[in-house]
Amino acid sequence: xxxxxxxxxxxxxxxxxxxxxxxxxxxxxxxxxxxxxxxxxxxxxxxxxxxxxxxxxxxxxxxxxxxxxxxxxxxxxxxxxxxxxxxxxxxxxxxxxxxxxxxxxxxxxxxxxxxxxxxxxxxxxxxxxxxxxxxxxxxxxxxxxxxxxxxxxxxxxxxxxxxxxxxxxxxxxxxxxxxxxxxxxxxxxxxxxxxxxxxxxxxxxxxxxxxxxxxxxxxxxxxxxxxxxxxxxxxxxxxxxxxxxxxxxxxxxxxxxxxxxxxxxxxxxxxxxxxxxxxxxxxxxxxxxxxxxxxxxxxxxxxxxxxxxxxxxxxxxxxxxxxxxxxxxxxxxxxxxxxxxxxxxxxxxxxxxxxxxxxxxxxxxxxxxxxxxxxxxxxxxxxxxxxxxx
Amino acid sequence: xxxxxxxxxxxxxxxxxxxxxxxxxxxxxxxxxxxxxxxxxxxxxxxxxxxxxxxxxxxxxxxxxxxxxxxxxxxxxxxxxxxxxxxxxxxxxxxxxxxxxxxxxxxxxxxxxxxxxxxxxxxxxxxxxxxxxxxxxxxxxxxxxxxxxxxxxxxxxxxxxxxxxxxxxxxxxxxxxxxxxxxxxxxxxxxxxxxxxxxxxxxxxxxxxxxxxxxxxxxxxxxxxxxxxxxxxxxxxxxxxxxxxxxxxxxxxxxxxxxxxxxxxxxxxxxxxxxxxxxxxxxxxxxxxxxxxxxxxxxxxxxxxxxxxxxxxxxxxxxxxxxxxxxxxxxxxxxxxxxxxxxxxxxxxxxxxxxxxxxxxxxxxxxxxxxxxxxxxxxxxxxxxxxxxx
Numbered sequence: 001x002x003x004x005x006x007x008x009x010x011x012x013x014x015x016x017x018x019x020x021x022x023x024x025x026x027x028x029x030x031x032x033x034x035x036x037x038x039x040x041x042x043x044x045x046x047x048x049x050x051x052x053x054x055x056x057x058x059x060x061x062x063x064x065x066x067x068x069x070x071x072x073x074x075x076x077x078x079x080x081x082x083x084x085x086x087x088x089x090x091x092x093x094x095x096x097x098x099x100x101x102x103x104x105x106x107x108x109x110x111x112x113x114x115x116x117x118x119x120x121x122x123x124x125x126x127x128x129x130x131x132x133x134x135x136x137x138x139x140x141x142x143x144x145x146x147x148x149x150x151x152x153x154x155x156x157x158x159x160x161x162x163x164x165x166x167x168x169x170x171x172x173x174x175x176x177x178x179x180x181x182x183x184x185x186x187x188x189x190x191x192x193x194x195x196x197x198x199x200x201x202x203x204x205x206x207x208x209x210x211x212x213x214x215x216x217x218x219x220x221x222x223x224x225x226x227x228x229x230x231x232x233x234x235x236x237x238x239x240x241x242x243x244x245x246x247x248x249x250x251x252x253x254x255x256x257x258x259x260x261x262x263x264x265x266x267x268x269x270x271x272x273x274x275x276x277x278x279x280x281x282x283x284x285x286x287x288x289x290x291x292x293x294x295x296x297x298x299x300x301x302x303x304x305x306x307x308x309x310x311x312x313x314x315x316x317x318x319x320x321x322x323x324x325x326x327x328x329x330x331x332x333x334x335x336x337x338x339x340x341x342x343x344x345x346x347x348x349x350x351x352x353x354x355x356x357x358x359x360x361x362x363x364x365x366x367x368x369x370x371x372x373x374x375x376x377x378x379x380x381x382x383x384x385x386x387x388x389x390x
Numbered sequence: 391x392x393x394x395x396x397x398x399x400x401x402x403x404x405x406x407x408x409x410x411x412x413x414x415x416x417x418x419x420x421x422x423x424x425x426x427x428x429x430x431x432x433x434x435x436x437x438x439x440x441x442x443x444x445x446x447x448x449x450x451x452x453x454x455x456x457x458x459x460x461x462x463x464x465x466x467x468x469x470x471x472x473x474x475x476x477x478x479x480x481x482x483x484x485x486x487x488x489x490x491x492x493x494x495x496x497x498x499x500x501x502x503x504x505x506x507x508x509x510x511x512x513x514x515x516x517x518x519x520x521x522x523x524x525x526x527x528x529x530x531x532x533x534x535x536x537x538x539x540x541x542x543x544x545x546x547x548x549x550x551x552x553x554x555x556x557x558x559x560x561x562x563x564x565x566x567x568x569x570x571x572x573x574x575x576x577x578x579x580x581x582x583x584x585x586x587x588x589x590x591x592x593x594x595x596x597x598x599x600x601x602x603x604x605x606x607x608x609x610x611x612x613x614x615x616x617x618x619x620x621x622x623x624x625x626x627x628x629x630x631x632x633x634x635x636x637x638x639x640x641x642x643x644x645x646x647x648x649x650x651x652x653x654x655x656x657x658x659x660x661x662x663x664x665x666x667x668x669x670x671x672x673x674x675x676x677x678x679x680x681x682x683x684x685x686x687x688x689x690x691x692x693x694x695x696x697x698x699x700x701x702x703x704x705x706x707x708x709x710x711x712x713x714x715x716x717x718x719x720x721x722x723x724x725x726x727x728x729x730x731x732x733x734x735x736x737x738x739x740x741x742x743x744x745x746x747x748x749x750x751x752x753x754x755x756x757x758x759x760x761x762x763x764x765x766x767x768x769x770x771x772x773x774x775x776x777x778x779x780x
Contacts (some may be wrong), residue, residue, distance in 0.1 A: 318438065
């Protein structure tokens with residue numbers, strides 16, 4: 001049994017194993033993340049009215065247990081809209097993970113894939129039991145196991161002298177804020193209380209995953225799990241707590257950007273900065289209205305300096321503005337301030353050819369702002385989603 | 391000067407004329423709707439935070455005048471985000487229309503086309519003055535003048551023995567409820583007070599244009615104008631008022647369906663029926679969440695029986711449901727009731743090949759329902775909007 005302790009950039013006493021239950025074609029689809037020392041943890045779950053069975057079961061784990069032995073995940077079947085039978089299947093996955101690792105504390109469970117199909121639970125259990133035999137896989141391989149329409153594995157690692165943080169994520173469509181979005185798992189060998197982890201994760205998600213969108217759709221299975229097993233002996237207090245917070249936010253943002261970059265059919269990242277508002281809620285509403293506008297997303301895809309659509313989309317909020325004070329910038333170029341500005345269209349067109357576009361909407365009122373990150377909308381998005389059964 | 395009185399299906403004493411100001415390529419782009427007898431009227435305007443100049447000016451007409459002589463419209467330039475200069479241009483259009491028809495009462499004004507470009511107002515005025523020389527054009531030709539990305543003209547006529555209703559509409563993208571959506575003009579030779587017309591139009595729009603969506607985007611220029619010049623001598627009171635209401639709703643629904651049918655890149659109409667709710671607002675929220683979901687719209691485009699996306703989209707509302715009671719139907723086939731149902735996938739797939747798809751979401755709680763009409767999302771939508779400057 002080889003673990004990550006040999007590769008000193010990984011958090012201590014975590015083991016990643018994978019195997020194949022036949023849910024994905026010719027690829028491993030079951031991932032077992034095991035912490036040799038039961039870990040403190042916190043979770044953020046989707047707010048969807050119809051949470052999938054693993055979400056329901058992981059919530060129960062959170063309510064009934066102070067520690068977990070790790071996370072058991074499958075890709076290829078969401079185990080969503082599967083009724084009580086599905087809940088039993090998710091519980092069986094936890095049981096199999098505990099047996100496979102001879103753990104007494106439970107696991108968190110997550111699934112991703114097609115909605116409305118029962119898990120072939122016997123096959124999945126068999127695969128879970130086989131997973132520990134591959135406890136040597138690297139982070140990249142772990143990230144690959146949870147991929148569905150993703151085109152590349154998403155993982156990141158941060159190593160300090162006294163502890164490390166490692167995270168994986170998946171997602172390319174059905175991504176929108178108002179909850180966790182995507183499956184994301186973060187493990188650290190720092191030591192922290194559940195209360196600390198809960199506050200820390202909530203704050204970090206608010207600043208990262210809750211600000212991204214691919215298509216404005218929300219999944220039944222989204223969750224972010226954070227585990228801290230304390231194996232490094234480093235307690236997260238004082239300055240160390242602050243450094244951890246920055247580092248967690250940084251890790252989540254790196255993963256979130258990978259998700260956007262891998263947005264189905266996306267060719268460009270679009271950053272919407274709504275600023276100059278009296279109320280931050282208004283800044284958020286305007287940034288989202290612009291970032292979720294199909295007309296804005298297609299215009300940017302077409303590399304068109306179409307600030308008129310940005311203005312119209314912001315106006316969808318029906319908020320009151322003093323139009324004379326409103327400015328719109330594409331990159332550094334002011335294209336609108338109360339009315340159209342003189343600008344060099346060819347240089348802005350050239351700017352739009354880049355793979356990251358910043359659109360700033362300045363209400364010209366107060367000091368509140370909100371940044372929202374999305375991607376363009378291409379024919380390819382439609383092609384993928386007209387054929388893939390999610 | 392030929393008018394519609396010769397063609398007895400049209401409302402009496404209305405004249406439609408068109409001409410070319412060079413805003414569209416090789417097509418007439420200015421439309422003058424003239425009522426020989428000043429007409430009572432009512433309007434519904436976009437709620438967008440950045441209303442275009444013609445919206446601002448038409449609101450002023452509504453506030454300052456009890457009657458109008460008609461409607462003056464241009465296509466090809468939205469006269470939006472054009473500041474005070476744009477407002478002056480819209481006022482000039484009204485002045486030109488009044489001069490061209492020697493009217494003492496004002497006109498309503500509307501524009502559609504690209505945002506953020508000044509009107510070439512001298513050319514537009516010249517075209518308006520020429521319009522009366524073509525006062526013989528038929529309804530279809532009038533509807534053609536206001537087309538932008540529309541692929542066919544949208545008009546409808548209802549003839550009773552005692553009066554008629556005639557309407558035209560335009561729109562294919564940037565269509566979403568919460569306001570009027572599209573330019574739509576309805577004229578009748580029945581007689582009614584402004585108060586009656588206001589209530590009647592508001593109610594009819596709520597049941598028709600406020601229930602359709604192509605892409606969830608809201609325009610700066612949307613408006614619906616209703617004119618009643620009383621030339622038929624028929625007063626809309628008692629039963630006649632009720633018949634008029636039904637007829638107005640019917641006309642608006644016919645026009646609204648034409649807009650959806652012409653939705654950019656659309657290949658299918660999708661009717662979302664959300665029923666079984668305690669609160670009608672919840673039914674509306676769920677119908678819209680499903681109908682606005684890109685994943686649902688692309689799945690229907692791909693003719694995929696993907697009820698999982700319907701469930702996930704409904705769940706985006708974060709409303710509480712008793713999932714055991716929730717049912718989803720594609721056409722008449724129940725595909726979900728608490729969990730997936732046994733159904734003949736091939737027959738549902740065949741159903742989805744049709745050009746109209748009905749998706750029913752039954753919350754299984756109360757008696758409130760809401761119907762929402764949209765279209766599928768195709769690669770063609772993206773292609774159109776990545777290249778067309780709206």
